[in-house]
Amino acid sequence: MFTDKSILITGGTGSLGKALTQYILENYPQVKRLVIFSRDEQKQYQMSLDYPPDQFPMIRFFIGDVRDKDRLIRAMKGIDFVIHAAAMKHVPIAEYNPDECIKTNVYGAQNVIDACFVTGVERVVALSTDKACAPINLYGATKLTSDKLFIAANNIKGENPIRFSVVRYGNVMGSNGSVIPFFLSRKESGVLPITDPQMTRFNISLQGGVEMVIHALQHxxxxxxxxxxxxxxxIMDVAEAIGPECEKPYVGIRPGEKIHEEMITSSDSYFTYDLGKYYTILPATHKWKLDDFINEFGAVKVKEGFQYNSGENTEWETVDSMRKLIQEHVDSSFHI
Incomplete structure (x- = not known):
């Protein structure tokens, strides 16, 4: 699919952006161009050391901010596929700096959409978060708004063949700012602070996140x-997996945090279909026939009232499985 195609990743120097870059280059070496778009020059410099131009002539590093539509338009010239991963994502920082979060996550999303229309991009996948489902914090609210913008963009494209879709998943294991690297960094101190002992979270590996983005681009x-x-x-199992000998004081949840994360609410169930490996929430209005979609993907409508949250999940990691996953996906030197 990506042979002789050009791809741009906003937020391309983040954890998922780097994982996507590695995956695309390993599996689609005939990609024409891969543009890493981000505003952090130091991260771009560090990433460029892993991809010297004599070995990876298809990679371009493009300094820019999604708040700057003109810069996005310039970066998207000749681009076929866009993966939108740029965002302000730290919940407490967003709560304290709401206007900055809105500028990046909402206005930035609209800038990406506008730039894609102007430059003739074929397909766009935007990254969401479980916090966008029934949000109680500003970060989640901005990402829900972003989701709505990308989905609604399909309604105004006219005869333009461009396709916009969204992928929503839980915490990416080992990503910057997530709990596992935090606990690993605090292990030697002998204290792992616990926000709430009942807290649960969804868990997905970087590889799983990458595969989902590729699936959306393709299908x-x-x-x-x-x-x-x-x-x-x-959360208690994660703490036990990392530091069984550590003290685990309860410090209370942070502003805007949930005890359990949600990805599909009961209200979403009326538009939700089971695709096998994934669920999909379909838009209320769409340009294609629902029966054709169901037949193409073997989609099965979920029951009315169905909801999908981390506290009522049917599949759980254990202390032992978390230790194995940490060694495999986060820190190969980790051991108890």
Whole structure:
């Protein structure tokens, strides 16, 4: 699919952006151009050291901010596929700096959409988060708004063949700012602070996140919001897996945090279909026929009232499985 195609990744120097870059280059070496678009020059410099131009002539590093539509338009010249991963994502920082979060996550999303229309991009996948489902914090609210913007963009494209879709998943194991690297960094101190002992989270590996983005690029008809079927973990099990000998004081949840994360609410169930490996929430209006979609993907409508949250999940990680996953996906030197 990517042979002789050009791809741009906003937020390309982040954890998922780097994982996507590695995956694309390993599996689609005939890609024409891969543009890493981000605003952090230091991260771009560090990433460029892993991809010297004599060995990876298809890679371009493009400094820019999604708040700057003109810069996005310039970066997207000749681009076929866009993966939108840029965002402000730290919940407490967003709560304290709401206007900055809105500028990046909402206005930035609209800038990406506008730039894609102007430059003739074929397909767009935007990254969402479980916090966008029934949001209680500003970060989640901005990402829900972003989701709505990308999905609604399919309604205004006219005869333009462009397709916009969204992927929503839980915490990416080992990503910057997530709990596992935090616990690993605090292990030697002998204290792992626990926000709430009942807290649960969805868990997905970087590889799983990458595969989901690629799936959406390859299979989306336009307007779908994809949700993976992934396990949950209990925060106490993560702490026990990393530091069984550590003290685990309860410090209370942070502003804007949930005890359990949600990815599909009961209200979403009326538009949700089971695709096997993924669920998809379909838009209320779409350009294609629902029966054709169902036949193409073997889609099965979920029951009315169905909901998908980390506290009521049917699949769970254990202390032992978390230790194995940490060694495999986060820190190969980790051991108990």
């Amino acid at each position: 989306a008809w336009g307007g779908e919001l994809f949700v993976p079927k992934i396990p949950s973990y209990r």
